[in-house]
Every structure is written in structure tokens, then in C-alpha cells.
Amino acid sequence: MRNYKFISFFSVWALLFLGASFSWAELKVVTTTSDLASIAKEIGGSLIKVDALVKGFQDPHYIQPKPSFMVKMNRADLLIYQGLELEIGWLPTLIDGSRNPTIRLGQTGHLDASIGIPKLEVPAGEADRSMGDIHPYGNPHYHLDPENGFIIAQSIFNKLSELDSANAAQYQINLDHFRKRLKEKIKQWKSRMDKYRGAQVVSYHNLWSYFTNRFELIVLDTVEEKPGVPPTTKHLAKLTNKMNRGKVKLVVQATYYKSEFSNRVAAKTEGTVLTLPAFVGGTPEAKDYFALFDIIIAELSKTLQPTSLR
Amino acid sequence: MKSRTLYALFMIFLFSPISAWPASQFEELEKRIQTLEQEKKENSAPSSSTATGISRRFNPAISLNGLFLGTYNSQGDYDSAKDDRTELEIQEVEVRLTAYVDHWLRGDFTLAIEGTSGIEVEEAIAEGLITQSFSFKVGKFLVPFGKHNQLHTHAYPFIDLPVVSKEILGEEGLNEVGIGMSWLLPTDWYSDFTFQVLDGDNTNQFNGPAGSDFAYLIRQNNLWELNDETTINFGASYVYGKNSLAPSNSFDNETHLAGGDLTVKWKPAGREAYKTLIWQTEFIASFREQTQEGWYTMLQHQFAKEWWVQGRYSGYTIPHGSNQEDKNQWSALLAWTPSEFSTIRLQYNRLNQATADEHQVLLQLNFTMGSHPAHKY
Numbered sequence: 001m002r003n004y005k006f007i008s009f010f011s012v013w014a015l016l017f018l019g020a021s022f023s024w025a026e027l028k029v030v031t032t033t034s035d036l037a038s039i040a041k042e043i044g045g046s047l048i049k050v051d052a053l054v055k056g057f058q059d060p061h062y063i064q065p066k067p068s069f070m071v072k073m074n075r076a077d078l079l080i081y082q083g084l085e086l087e088i089g090w091l092p093t094l095i096d097g098s099r100n101p102t103i104r105l106g107q108t109g110h111l112d113a114s115i116g117i118p119k120l121e122v123p124a125g126e127a128d129r130s131m132g133d134i135h136p137y138g139n140p141h142y143h144l145d146p147e148n149g150f151i152i153a154q155s156i157f158n159k160l161s162e163l164d165s166a167n168a169a170q171y172q173i174n175l176d177h178f179r180k181r182l183k184e185k186i187k188q189w190k191s192r193m194d195k196y197r198g199a200q201v202v203s204y205h206n207l208w209s210y211f212t213n214r215f216e217l218i219v220l221d222t223v224e225e226k227p228g229v230p231p232t233t234k235h236l237a238k239l240t241n242k243m244n245r246g247k248v249k250l251v252v253q254a255t256y257y258k259s260e261f262s263n264r265v266a267a268k269t270e271g272t273v274l275t276l277p278a279f280v281g282g283t284p285e286a287k288d289y290f291a292l293f294d295i296i297i298a299e300l301s302k303t304l305q306p307t308s309l310r
Numbered sequence: 311m312k313s314r315t316l317y318a319l320f321m322i323f324l325f326s327p328i329s330a331w332p333a334s335q336f337e338e339l340e341k342r343i344q345t346l347e348q349e350k351k352e353n354s355a356p357s358s359s360t361a362t363g364i365s366r367r368f369n370p371a372i373s374l375n376g377l378f379l380g381t382y383n384s385q386g387d388y389d390s391a392k393d394d395r396t397e398l399e400i401q402e403v404e405v406r407l408t409a410y411v412d413h414w415l416r417g418d419f420t421l422a423i424e425g426t427s428g429i430e431v432e433e434a435i436a437e438g439l440i441t442q443s444f445s446f447k448v449g450k451f452l453v454p455f456g457k458h459n460q461l462h463t464h465a466y467p468f469i470d471l472p473v474v475s476k477e478i479l480g481e482e483g484l485n486e487v488g489i490g491m492s493w494l495l496p497t498d499w500y501s502d503f504t505f506q507v508l509d510g511d512n513t514n515q516f517n518g519p520a521g522s523d524f525a526y527l528i529r530q531n532n533l534w535e536l537n538d539e540t541t542i543n544f545g546a547s548y549v550y551g552k553n554s555l556a557p558s559n560s561f562d563n564e565t566h567l568a569g570g571d572l573t574v575k576w577k578p579a580g581r582e583a584y585k586t587l588i589w590q591t592e593f594i595a596s597f598r599e600q601t602q603e604g605w606y607t608m609l610q611h612q613f614a615k616e617w618w619v620q621g622r623y624s625g626y627t628i629p630h631g632s633n634q635e636d637k638n639q640w641s642a643l644l645a646w647t648p649s650e651f652s653t654i655r656l657q658y659n660r661l662n663q664a665t666a667d668e669h670q671v672l673l674q675l676n677f678t679m680g681s682h683p684a685h686k687y
Contacts, residue, residue, distance in 0.1 A: 055538060057580040064577070065687050067500035067543075068535040074443060074494055089650070093684045099445045099494045106413070118342055129651065129679075228649065230615065256580050 027164050030076040030103075032087050033060060034280040035143040036113055036152065038289040040080060042178045043156050047167050051076075053094075056281025059256040060086055061133070061228070065093035073098035076109065077163060080156065083114035084140035111159045116151045117142045120209050132226025141278070145210035146186050146293055153178050185290055189297050190215070195306040200246055202239065202271075204253030204262050207278055211296070220248050223261050231261055240268040250303055254278035272303050370409035370417070373680030375464040377401040384669040393481075394470070394670065400426050401674065402463045408683055414438050418683075420462060432462070432485065443494040447506075453484040454504055454529050455547045456569040456592045458606075465685055467590075467610055469657045469672045472624035473639045474594050474604030478567075480514040484549070486525065487511070500533040510551040515565045515596055518552030525551030525565075533687075541687075543573040553598055561599035569594045575687075586612035600631045608641075618645040637663045652677040 027048040031037040037052035044050065053069050054060050060082075073079060073094055081087050095104060102109035119138030127136035142148045157175040161168040197216040201208075204223045212219050221242060225235040243249070249271040251262045255278065262273040276296050277286040286292040359365035379401035386392040403423040410416050415438045422432040435449040452460050458475055470476075475483065490506030510516035510525035517523075531545040549567040557563040569592060576587040588610040595603040604626035612618045625638040639661045647653040652675070659670040 055579070059583055062583040064575075064582075065684060066535065066541060067502075067533040067687060068541065070494070071498070071500050089684055093686065096445075097494075097686075099439055099443045099492075101439050101442060118345065129649075133649070256582070258581070258584060 027078065027160065028076045029078045029080065030073050031079075032081040032091060033143070035289055035292070036080045036082065036156075038280045038292075039149060039152050039178070040156050040160075042289070043153055043171055043174050044160055045170070045174050047164065047170060048160065052281075054279075056277060056279035056286065057255050057283075059254075060279075061089060063087075063090050065090040065097070067097060069094050070097040070099075073103060074100050076100065076103055078109045078111060078159060079103040080111045080113055080159075082140055082143065083112040084119065084137045084142075085135050086140035108163060111155060113152050113155055114140070114142065115155060117148055120213060121206070132224075133228030134226075139206065139209050141207050142210050143289075144208060144278070145214040146182065146189065146289075147214060148210065149182050149289060150179060153182075181290070185293070189293055192297055192301060193217075196300070196304045198307045199304050200248045201250045201252055201304075202243060202248060202265065204251065204257050204259075207254055208252060215297075220246060223251065223253075223265055236261065236265060240265055243269045243271065249305075250274060252276055252300075255282045274299055274303055276300075368409070370407040370419075371681035371683075373406045373678055373682035375402070375404040375406070375462070375682075376675070376677050376679075377403070377464055378675040379469065380673045382671040385666050386668075401469075404432070404462060404464055406680075406682060411436065422463070440491065443496070444491060445494075446489070446491045448489040450485065450487045453486050453488070453506065453508065453527060453549070454531075455479075455484050455527065455549055455567065456594060457543075457545065457571045457573060457590065458592060459483045460686070464676055464678065467588075467608060467620065468622055468641055468643055469655055469674045470641075470659070472592075472606035472608075472622065473637055473661070474592075474606050474624050474626045477626045477637070478514065478594050478596050478602050478604065480512065484512055484515075484567075488525075488527075490527070499535075500531075502531050504529040504531070508549075508551070513554075515549075515553060515567055515598075516551040517554045518563065519554060520552070523552040525549055538579045540574065540576045543571070543575075543687075545571045547571075555599055564598065566597040567595070568597070584612075584615050586610070586618075600628055600633060602626070602628050616647050618647060619643070620645070635664065637661070651679070 026046070027044065029040050029044065029048050029050045031040060031050065031052050033054050034052040034056040037050045040048065040050050051072050053072070054063055079095070081091060101107065104110060119142070122138040123134060123136060127134055143152065153175060157171055160171050193215040198218065200218045200220045201212070202220050202223060206219075206222050206224075206227060208219060211217075221239055223231055223236070223239065225231045243265070249269060251266055251271055251273045253259060253262050253273065253275055255275050259273050259275065265271065266273045276299055277283045277292060280286055280289055280292050282292070283295060286295045357365070377400070380398050381394060381396055383392070383395045386395045389395060405421040405423070407419045408417065415436055418433065418435040418437065419431070420433040422430050424430070431450060433449070433451045435447055435451050437445065437447040440446050452462070454460050458472065459479060471481070486508035488506050488508035490504060492502055492504040495501040495503060504527070506527040508525040508527060510518055510523050516525050527547065527549045529545060529547040531543070533541055533543045535541050547569040551565055553563050553565045555561075555563045571590070571592040573588065573590040578585050589608070591605065591607040593603075593605045595601065604624065606622060606624035608620065608622035610618060610620045620643040622641040623638065626635070627637075628635040639659055641657055641659050643655055643657040645653050645655040655674045655676065657672045657674070659668070659672070661668040661670070
């Protein structure tokens with residue numbers, strides 16, 4: 001009798017200890033950015049549990065590899081990241097520290113969402129740190145072109161179906177629903193931005209290339225002289241002249257930059273500084289991938305001047 | 311027949327969606343085709359490595375750290391045995407090489423060159439995962455005793471070591487050949503447990519006479535995220551080993567090293583690049599035929615994107631016995647950090663000790679080039 005009690009007590013105790021590492025019915029997905037999380041949630045629905053490491057109002061270049069992230073990643077079945085060295089400063093340390101064999105490079109739980117994305121601004125020739133904080137494989141902010149949403153969604157769908165083939169049919173339904181909705185929204189966004197085609201803007205950091213490419217805006221120059229390097233007075237003067245000559249009156253920047261330099265430029269050009277969310281969650285209203293563009297386009301529409309069509 | 315086919319094709323074209331595409335969509339596709347053709351061209355030249363055996367694709371990532379230092383010391387100008395007297399020197403050059411060995415092992419080497427001659431292998435590590443949540447590490451490495459001991463020279467928060475580390479662990483720190491494993495505990499907060507078997511060579515604390523006089527480390531480390539902005543890290547470490555003293559009736563030749571560390575870090579939400587506040591405190595004690603103990607506490611404040619101001623206090627004592635000692639040092643530092651890869655730091659030290667007090671001014675250029683792994687949090 002005593003033996004049984006002892007054994008059952010021991011097994012309950014052992015179970016408690018193992019309880020934390022049981023994987024439940026849903027697939028556990030960890031993404032780096034909130035945009036990947038938003039799209040993953042659309043495809044996975046209630047069948048997955050998604051966690052984004054970076055909040056939308058944080059600069060993904062300056063994230064610290066906090067051990068608390070390792071805990072989330074240790075329990076994850078799938079890691080999704082934007083790639084193109086956006087997360088190179090911190091993701092490798094996190095992958096190692098998470099001690100999770102499934103999410104490492106080459107394993108099934110590892111997804112680089114940049115695969116299949118048509119990349120902009122891939123440096124021709126040698127890339128060097130003397131050029132500032134450049135990304136040697138291209139501009140990594142590709143989520144800001146909503147057409148790339150289709151490619152990201154497809155990659156995530158392929159991976160989820162591979163890991164959880166039992167639910168592939170449901171993922172397909174979710175994917176089709178997402179594609180349909182994104183197609184409609186892109187049509188709306190394009191028609192709204194139609195009258196601004198060819199409009200020139202200045203951006204603080206070279207963040208918006210995919211957006212301006214899609215909606216046919218032109219980035220005249222950046223307030224930053226080189227990526228990650230604060231501008232000199234000389235550069236600001238040159239920029240102000242350029243803006244005045246071209247009658248460019250709008251400076252856009254992400255929420256996580258201070259607006260000191262943008263304000264200086266705007267003051268000399270009778271311009272406006274527009275702070276925009278660069279990721280889902282960049283502002284509280286940009287709560288998913290669709291809302292992100294709703295907000296950006298709404299804000300731009302308030303400030304841009306209509307251009308004559310090309 | 312031919313004209314019918316042509317007619318059919320024409321009707322298909324007329325009614326096909328392609329004809330409804332706007333001009334810009336054609337241009338877009340044209341651009342994409344051009345990019346693809348270019349990529350294909352660049353990647354299609356065959357490599358010669360099959361025949362020559364010479365390939366660089368799998369070479370390790372390589373990075374270099376340069377630490378250039380100018381020191382002024384108010385004492386010991388003519389004392390050539392003094393390692394921190396007034397001089398201009400290459401404090402250290404570090405070469406770091408990392409690569410995946412194969413599907414289960416990764417290699418990580420650090421070569422340290424102090425001054426301009428003599429390459430030392432500071433770390434030579436092979437590491438990997440035993441299974442989920444269990445990692446292993448083997449080779450020569452900076453032992454995870456407390457927080458500061460794990461840092462390479464270029465990553466020191468100040469230009470020099472705190473007094474307590476220098477005195478108790480030595481200038482090289484606790485740097486041992488060993489094998490260890492680390493377990494990520496199944497808790498909601500980050501918690502790990504590390505156990506290592508070390509060769510026990512450290513001349514300050516170990517270096518027992520028998521080859522089998524290994525040292526043993528356990529460390530438990532926790533990190534709590536209070537909110538998006540603040541984290542608290544608390545760790546405890548203990549190392550046991552034999553030392554080189556001949557045991558007698560009044561004492562044995564065992565060393566017990568114990569350490570506790572507490573680190574609080576803060577960064578404002580949405581403005582992480584512009585401000586940081588770090589407060590770190592460590593207690594270190596060595597219990598053997600004599601007791602050595604001490605601590606340091608430091609505050610680091612990034613007050614602008616490129617500027618840091620820091621302060622540190624470190625104390626060290628041998629409270630009893632014939633070697634009684636009492637030393638402490640106050641340090642203040644200002645750093646200009648134009649990028650994550652370079653910094654110029656100016657530090658002032660005031661060392662209070664039984665022999666003459668020392669005032670030091672140090673100016674350091676500290677930079678990294680190449681593909682360097684990210685530092686631990």
C-alpha cells in the first residue's frame with residue numbers, strides 16, 4: 001500500500017515538472033516582428049499560438065537578446081523571422097540560448113520569410129561598413145509592400161502545412177480568405193493613393209522603399225546621411241535645398257526615431273513631419289497587417305498633395 | 311487553317327486578362343524579369359573548387375577587436391614591473407573565429423594578443439545541444455562565475471577590471487579548460503543551471519598539485535522581465551577545487567569560491583536606441599586558508615544616442631590573518647560610441663590602498679571589424 005502511494009506521489013510530482021514542457025494541441029509559433037505574427041495568425045487562426053518578440057514600436061535593429069525571449073523560443077515549434085540581416089544583431093544569440101533543436105537553421109521549425117521576396121536595394125559590388133549600417137543582402141523592410149503579404153502568407157502556409165499536415169485543409173481555407181481580403185484591400189489602397197502617384201517625400205531612415213515602390217511615391221533623400229549615422233549640418237543644408245527646389249514638404253519617419261533632425265528640416269522647408277507606424281503595433285491603432293496600411297495611407301492622404309498623373 | 315488559329319489567338323488575347331493590365335504592371339514584370347536574369351547570370355559561373363579543392367564558402371566568420379590604450383598613472387612611473395603605469399600601448403588585439411563544424415557542433419575560437427607579441431588562445435570552444443533544453447560546451451573558456459568573468463576584454467563595461475576581480479581571480483580571470491552542460495529550466499521566467507568540470511589551473515585560486523585536482527562549478531542564473539523596459543538578472547555561482555598550498559594541521563588545500571550577482575537593465579519603450587540604464591553588482595569571495603572577499607557595483611547610463619556616462623566602485627579585503635589587505639577603487643567613465651562597432655572611452659580611477667594611492671587617467675579606442683557574434687545580454 002505504501003509503495004503505491006509513494007509511486008503515485010512521485011509520478012504526480014514528476015508530471016508537474018514535465019508539465020511545463022508538454023506541447024499542447026496548438027502549434028507554438030514565435031516570430032521576430034509583429035507583422036510576421038499578424039500574418040501568421042491570419043493563416044493559423046486558432047490552431048496556432050503566435051508570439052512576436054519585437055513590439056511594433058521598437059526598432060528591430062536595437063533589440064537586445066533578452067533571455068526571456070529564449071524561454072519563449074525554447075517552447076516553440078516554429079521560428080519565423082524577416083531575414084536579410086534585419087535581426088542579425090540579436091537573433092543568433094537567442095537561437096543558441098533557447099536550446100531548442102527544432103528551430104535551428106536547416107531544421108523544420110525554422111522559416112526565413114524573405115525567401116521568394118523580390119528584394120530592393122541589393123548593393124551592387126562590395127558592401128562595406130564605411131557606408132553606414134547597410135544591409136548587404138537588400139532592404140529588409142519588405143513587409144511594407146502589401147503585395148509581399150501574399151508571398152509571406154504562402155511561405156507561412158507551406159511551413160504550417162508541413163509541420164501540421166492534419167490541419168492543412170483549414171490552413172488552406174484561412175490562406176484563401178487572407179488572399180481574398182488582401183486583394184480587395186490592395187485595390188482600395190491603390191485607388192486611394194492613385195492621385196499621389198509621383199509625389200516626392202523625404203524619409204528619416206531608408207525604411208519605406210517597398211511602400212513607395214508599390215504606391216509609386218518617390219523618396220527624394222533620407223535625413224540620415226548614411227543608414228544609422230546621424231546627419232551632419234552640411235547634409236541637412238543640402239537636403240533642405242533639394243526639398244525647397246523640388247517643393248517637397250513631407251518628411252516621414254517611423255515612431256521609434258526621435259524627430260529632432262526631421263523637425264529641423266521641416267522648419268526650413270515649411271514642411272510637415274509625419275510619424276508613421278513601421279510595423280504592426282507601431283501605434284495602437286495599427287493592430288494588424290491590414291490596419292497598418294489603413295493607418296499609413298490615411299495619414300499620408302491627409303498631408304500629401306495630389307499630383308498630376310504621369 | 312492558319313488564319314483560324316491566328317483569329318483564335320487574337321480573340322483569346324483580346325478577351326484575356328492580360329490585355330487589361332495597365333502599363334505599370336508590364337513595367338513591373340519587365341523589371342522583375344531583368345533582376346532575375348541578372349541574378350542568374352551572376353550565379354551561373356561554375357566554381358573551380360571541385361578540381362582545385364580550394365573553396366572559401368565554408369570559411370569561419372572572422373572578426374578583429376582592437377583595443378588601443380593610453381594610460382597616465384600618478385604612481386610608479388619608473389617601475390617597469392608595474393603593468394598599469396603611464397604608457398601608450400596596444401592593450402589587446404582579439405581575433406574571433408566562429409563556424410558550424412557540422413550539423414551538431416559549432417566552433418568558437420578567440421585568440422588574444424596582448425600588446426603586439428604572443429598569441430594566446432583565450433577561448434577554444436566546441437558547443438552544441440545534447441537534447442532539448444540541454445546544451446554542452448567543451449574546450450577552453452571564460453568560466454561563467456558571476457557576470458564580469460565571462461566577458462572578453464573588448465566587452466568590459468570599463469577599460470579595466472574591477473579591483474575585486476583582478477585580486478581574487480587574477481588579470482586573466484577564471485579561464486579554464488573544461489567540459490560543461492547547461493540546462494534551461496522549465497520555468498516561466500528564464501532560469502538555467504550550469505555544471506562544469508574544469509582542469510583547475512587558475513594560479514590565484516586553484517592549481518592543485520595532482521593532475522586529477524579538477525575544479526567544479528555550479529551556477530544558477532535567473533532573469534525576470536518586469537515589463538517591456540526593465541529586466542532583473544540574479545545569479546549565484548560556486549566553484550570548488552584544490553589549491554597549491556601544502557595542507558597542514560590548521561588548514562586544508564581546498565578553495566571554495568562563491569559569487570552572487572544582480573543586474574538591472576532599463577531601456578525606454580520605443581526609444582531603445584537613445585537611452586539605457588544598467589546597474590550591476592557582484593559579490594565575490596574566496597574561502598581557503600585565508601578569506602578574500604570583495605564586491606563591485608557599477609552604473610552605466612546612455613544619455614544620448616552616442617554617449618555614455620558610467621561610475622563604478624570596487625572594494626577588496628583580506629579581513630583576517632597575516633596578509634590583511636584593504637583596497638578600493640572609484641572609477642568614472644565617459645564614452646563616445648558613434649556606432650555599435652567603435653567607441654572612444656575616457657576613464658578616471660582613484661585607487662585607495664595601503665601603499666600610495668593612485669590616480670589614473672585612461673583613454674581607449676575600442677573597435678570591432680568583421681563578422682562578430684552578438685554579445686550576451
